[in-house]
Amino acid sequence: MRVIVLGASGATGKQVVRQLMKRQINTRILIRESAVLPKDIQENPLVEIAKGNINELTNDEMNNLLRDSNAVISCLGHNMTLKGLFGQPRYLVFDAVKRISETVKNKPDSKVKLILMSTTGYTNTLSGETSSMGEKIILSLVNLCLPPHRDNVKAANYLITEVGTKYETVEWVIVRPDTLVNHDDESSYEVYKSPIRSPIFNAGKTSRINVSHFMAELVKEDELWKEWQYKTPVIYNKGYSENL
Template sequence: MRVLVLGASGATGQQVVRQFINRHIHTRILIRKSAVLPKDVLENPWIEIVQGNINEIKDGEMNHLLRDCDVIISCLGHNMTVKGIFGKPRYLVFDAITSICETVRQRADRRVRLILMSTIGYTNTLSGERNSIGEKIIMSIVKLLLPPHRDNVKAANYLIAEIGRKDDQIKWVIVRPGTLVNHDEASPYEVCESPVRSPIFNAGTTSRTNVSHFMAELTVEDSLWKKWESKTPVIYNK
């Protein structure tokens, strides 16, 4: 098995990489030249490092990046700076996901599992989820004013509506954590099909360690994957 992790230098992405190191799984990571990673990750024999920006990769380079990968995990996100929020690329996550899917579809011999880290702020209306009037108003404002949220919504909608449940080559899970917090170790957590609390007024918390553990378990446990395939599970700390 080989896993590709995008956004590996981010706070959650680093936790995901460590999960695979601990499981002795070959992991390819794409990082910018300016990215900073701990020495034990950079020099780990289970880690293969590719340098580059996902939004600048051409078709041939994407095909090379995806070679031999069975699972692709996206922890991509915008930097929380003025430039990162309002500057280009506006659709970092969406463009990466569509490029990956188009590349995979060009190779009839390739089957992949794709795990997208999204947000509790995404509402899966196709599964029957609905927001209150107050939540709709706030989410509309957030979507209007914050491009990263629009990016997350567009990427999730693409997997649900365009790839769907019947694509033979690409199987996917969209993971929606609550408000992300930093914990040193994994702790008990629960996974639900839909939010069990208000994503706006009572979003709950989820440690990055727990998110990374759940995504790693999706990768290695077939029964867990089958349970959540083509779904948008929500994960909360207990």
């Protein structure tokens, strides 16, 4: 088994790589030339490091990145700077997800699990999810004013409406944590089909290490994958799912 991790130098991406290392899973990561990785990831023999920007890869480079891979986990996101929020590329996540899906689609001999980290700010209307009027107003403003949110919504919509179950070689799960927090250790968490609390007015918390644990388990455990494939699970730290 080999897993590709995008955004591996980010706060959640690093945790994902460590979870895969813990499970002795071969991992190939793509990072920018300027990215800095912790020593434990750099020196781990299970980790293969490739450098470059995914949206600038040639077709040959993209095929090489995805060679012999069973899964792709995207933790891509925009830097919280003015340039990262409002500069190019505006659709970093969407462009990457689309290009990966189309590349894998043209490889009939290989099936790939694609796991996209999204947010509870994304409402899966096709599964029957609804938002209150107040949530709709605020999320509309966020979508209008913050390109990264618009990017996440566009990427999730693409998987649900364009890829769906039509691409025989692409299976996907969109993982939606609530407010991300940094904890050193894994803890109990709950996974739901849809949000059980308002992401705007009553947000919960989800530790990055728990998100990474869940995504690594999706890769490794076939039964868990079958449970959540083609769905948009929401993950909360257990205390926050109970204290409503």
